[in-house]
Amino acid sequence: MAENLAKFCAGCGYPITLMMLNKTLEKLDLQKRAVLGLDIGCALLAWNFLPINTFQTHHGRVAPTMMGFKRARNNSICFALVGDGGAYAIGLQSLIHAAKRDEPITVIVANNTVYGMTGGQTAPTTLCGQVTPTSPKGNIEEPFHGPEMLKGVIKDGAFLARTAVNEPKQLQEFLQKAIETQQAGHFSLVEVLSFCPTNWKTNGVDTINKLNGLKDIFELGIL
Numbered sequence: 001m002a003e004n005l006a007k008f009c010a011g012c013g014y015p016i017t018l019m020m021l022n023k024t025l026e027k028l029d030l031q032k033r034a035v036l037g038l039d040i041g042c043a044l045l046a047w048n049f050l051p052i053n054t055f056q057t058h059h060g061r062v063a064p065t066m067m068g069f070k071r072a073r074n075n076s077i078c079f080a081l082v083g084d085g086g087a088y089a090i091g092l093q094s095l096i097h098a099a100k101r102d103e104p105i106t107v108i109v110a111n112n113t114v115y116g117m118t119g120g121q122t123a124p125t126t127l128c129g130q131v132t133p134t135s136p137k138g139n140i141e142e143p144f145h146g147p148e149m150l151k152g153v154i155k156d157g158a159f160l161a162r163t164a165v166n167e168p169k170q171l172q173e174f175l176q177k178a179i180e181t182q183q184a185g186h187f188s189l190v191e192v193l194s195f196c197p198t199n200w201k202t203n204g205v206d207t208i209n210k211l212n213g214l215k216d217i218f219e220l221g222i223l
């Protein structure tokens with residue numbers, strides 16, 4: 001695994017989420033049944049990161065692809081790893097209907113508040129006032145809260161939560177709950193506030209401070 005870390009930028013949050021996912025699957029002895037669907041964006045860099053099977057999809061289309069996978073192979077444990085842009089912009093329509101239909105998959109949203117892979121442009125989650133290449137004078141909109149919006153459409157038994165990469169215990173706990181929800185036949189989504197020092201243009205200390213600042217805006221916990 002270690003040599004694959006090189007694909008992500010130094011200090012990226014994705015490897016933490018992936019390591020916690022791997023630990024959880026190991027604990028539940030589910031690595032062999034797991035399939036990790038990857039959206040376009042920095043999620044795709046995870047294609048050979050873990051000792052589990054992966055599946056590459058188009059931008060915003062990882063949730064419907066993994067729904068299809070789950071229907072065809074219902075003994076598999078299906079994950080859709082997607083960025084905030086993929087989940088809440090181009091893929092929002094299919095995500096809403098996956099949640100509404102209570103599709104038994106687990107969506108993991110890495111929320112770094114920007115379009116990371118393409119250079120840090122404004123995403124639906126970008127904070128008001130945040131400077132990006134497409135909002136050089138500061139974003140004028142309030143950020144979109146994805147799991148809160150999905151609360152309005154989910155069925156009983158579904159699981160929605162938000163945590164952060166610097167809350168590894170909670171991250172592992174929520175991933176386990178999400179997997180158990182999928183095994184019980186329901187939809188689950190865990191949003192993970194994630195570091196993107198390359199596009200945030202932050203050093204180590206400022207990266208942690210920025211992530212902690214996000215926790216004041218995006219509530220952590222089971223939603």
Ligand SMILES: Cc1ncc(C[n+]2csc(CCOP(=O)(O)OP(=O)(O)O)c2C)c(N)n1
Nearest residue numbers: 040041042059083084085086114115116117
């Ligand atoms: C249909 C389509 N539109 C646009 C793109 C260009 N594109 C690739 S990655 C990306 C942004 C990804 O941002 P996000 O989903 O937040 O993931 P991150 O890289 O931040 O993890 C975009 C717009 C694309 N690949 N396909």
Ligand code: SF4
Nearest residue numbers: 008009012042116196
């Ligand atoms: S651009 Fe950001 S999200 Fe993508 S690998 Fe680099 S630090 Fe991670």
Ligand SMILES: [Mg+2]
Nearest residue numbers: 083084114116
């Ligand atoms: Mg992003």
